[in-house]
Amino acid sequence: MTHTLGLAEEDLRRLAGARSFERGVGYLSAVSRLEIGDQAITATVDGTDAYEVELTEDADGGLTGWCDCPYGQEGNFCKHCVAVGLTVLGQAELVPRQRSAAASRTRLLETWLDTRTREELLNLVREQLADDRHLRRRLELRAATAGEDTRIARERILSLLDTRPFARYGYVEYADAHAFGQQAAEAVTALRALTAGGRAADAVEVAREALRALGRTYGEIDDSDGLIGEVATGLAEAHLEACGAARPDPVETADWLVRHLLDELNDATDMDLFDYREVLGEPGLARARELAVAAWRANPKGWAEKFLMEGLLKADGGSVDALVAVHAADLAPNGHTHLVIAKELEAARRVAEALEWAERGLREAESERGPDDELVAFVCERYARAGRLADVVAIRRNLLRDRPSLAAYRQLRTTARVADAWEDTERAGALEVLEAAARPQKGRWYGGSVLVDALMDDADLDAAWQAAADGYADQRQWLALADRIRDRRPADALTIYLRWIEPLRERTGDSTYERMAELLLSARACHRTLGTESEFAAYLAALRTDQKRKRKLMATLDRHGL
Structure with missing residues (x-):
């Protein structure tokens, strides 16, 4: 099989799955505007709409695909990606020459630019500015941050965080969040440019406004990809950098920081008081300590108050027992807080106490909401280190019984195999649990059983077929089983x-x-x-x-x- 950009037909089938691959075959005639560059392959595929597709190599040399169809935007390698990949494979002998030509065009452009005079380059930029408003906006921002008028820079930065041009119905939908995120990211660059240009004090004030502006609108953005969250983190980092350079009044900074950390608008960032310990110094830490303790005492179960106290104790070098007391004031019903305490104790080399807290979390977790998966993994890993494999199997067996799922079945299977107790002991009981967890129902469209999924996961297709015939499968499972057999x-x-x-x-x-x-x-x-x-x-x-x-x-x- 010819390989092109890490591309082979078996790769397409593996990435897309059998059904999406078959559907992609039917879209070969819908591929247009195919462009093979030196770094990526792009094309348009006509389906329900005209979809843009890009195929690239990842860091390990494997194939990745992106498409702006709804299925592709969820991170799936869709039928449109398959169609483009197959189209490229259909002309594989031409691809090396096309990629080489693309690289040559890039080099030619760079050489041409290097030989232009200053006046020619300025005229070229002005021509582009007249036609490209996005480029004009970026350069205007560069000019504003390089100038002396902070007011202009502030207005431009805050305008980049204005969601209104992207909110069709008062809400930035997933399809528009990416474009808004790209624009908002320019605000982070501008703030850092202010600091780098010797105007760190201005950057501190503007960053505060920017954080509040994004915090006000973050809840009205579909940030499924986390891009806006990355922008919020970037704004927080830019604020910290500016504070490090400007050294603002530590007490006033502590006042602002504590208010911001307690404000619900801080949800978009992960700002931590611990990171500001050098900026605050002893006077600022003393003020932060005063405000944080008062807030925590007023609301010991508040998430923001707990997080603030935790950051304060770390900044102060506080004792582990004090941290445990903060967390123990409000234990999550799924056992996650027990895990946090266990990790703090383990980091302090109080291993036995750590395991006791984790085991307590398993016992106290509410069946409907827990236990937390990470807590389970924590306990199981410590048991395994101590050679307590039977105890690990017992935990996984109980979890499958309490909350039957394919993930729980897989975890029990993995653990029991390590303990050499799967085929002869645990598998039959696990399947009985799954069989009892669902009632047979002929001809169901939805609501299939974990039993069928587990048998298919075991590659026991004959048993899966029988379970499906007995009424344990829904349409999705029947079709998945048909694909397998x-x-x-x-x-x-x-x-x-x-x-x-x-x-x-x-x-x-x-x-x-x-x-x-x-x-x-x-x-x-x-x-x-x-x-x-x-x-x-x-x-x-x-x-x-x-x-x-x-x-x-x-x-x-x-x-x-x-």
Whole structure:
């Protein structure tokens, strides 16, 4: 298989999964504006909308894909990425030459720029500024931070944090959050430029306003990717850097810092009083201590008050017992606070006490909300180090019983195998727990059982098929099982695909038509394995005749080569 940009057909199938890969095959004719650069491959794929796709190599040389379709924006390697990858593989012999040409164009541009005069470059920049408002805005910001008028710099920085141009309905949706995040990140750069330009005192004041401005709107932004959170962290770091350079009044800084840390608008940042200990010095720490203790005593269960006290104690070099007292004043019902205490004690080399707190967290965790996964891992790891494998298995067994899930099943399996107790002892009991946790229900669309997922995860496909036949599977699981058995039991898989195609005949809509096409592609693959392509051709012809009035469906089938 030819490799291009870390690209091979098996990579595409592995990254996308069998079903998305099959769907991607049907989009080969929808790929346009393919551009192969020296660092990335970009293209447009026409689907429900025109989607932009980019394929690149990650740090390890593996393939990564990005697409702005809804499925791709969730971080998945979607059918559009598959289509672009297959298109590139289809012309693989041309790719090295195209990438080399792209690199040559880059070098040519750099050489040309190096040979321009100052006046020519200025004229070129002015031409671009007239056509590119984004470039103009960035350079205006550079000019403002380099000038003497702080008012202009302040206005420009705060305008970068204004969400209104991106909020269609008073809320910055996921599709617009990336663009806003890119713009907001320029505010961090501008603040650091102020400090680097010898105007750190101005940067301190503007950073405070910027933090408050972003804090006011952060709850109205879909920050699923965490990009805006990174901007908030950058603003906090820029403020700390400015304080380190300007050395503002420590008492006044402590007043502002404590107010900010206790303010609910601080949710977007992870500012820590401990980081400001050098800026505050003893006078500032004394003031912060006074304010923090008063706030914690007034509200010992407040998250912000606890976090502030923790930072203060660390900055003061406070005792572990004092930290434990702060955390113990409000123990989380899932045992997470017990874990925090255990880690503090373990760091102080009070190992036995640490384990006691962690074990207490397991005992006291409410069944509906805990125990915390990290707490469980903490205890299990310490038990394993001590050779207490049976105790680790018991914990994992109890967790599966209390909250049956595929993750709990996998963890028990891993642990029991290490203890050499899986096949002969634990597996049968675990499957009994999963069987009892769900009731059989024929023909269910949703609400499948963990039992079927666990059996498929064990690669026990015959048992998974029987459990599905007994009514433990929903549509998703039936289809996943069909995909798994398709190569060795194509006839059984075919019955599943055809079963789920039939209800779609009565429905309409783009998603329904895409779903039908996907299932038909899978059914065709089964017929090819069985050597019964003529039967599929007859079935497809009859379906087309029956559904011919649905023009969009016909177009979808055509696009997928059906």
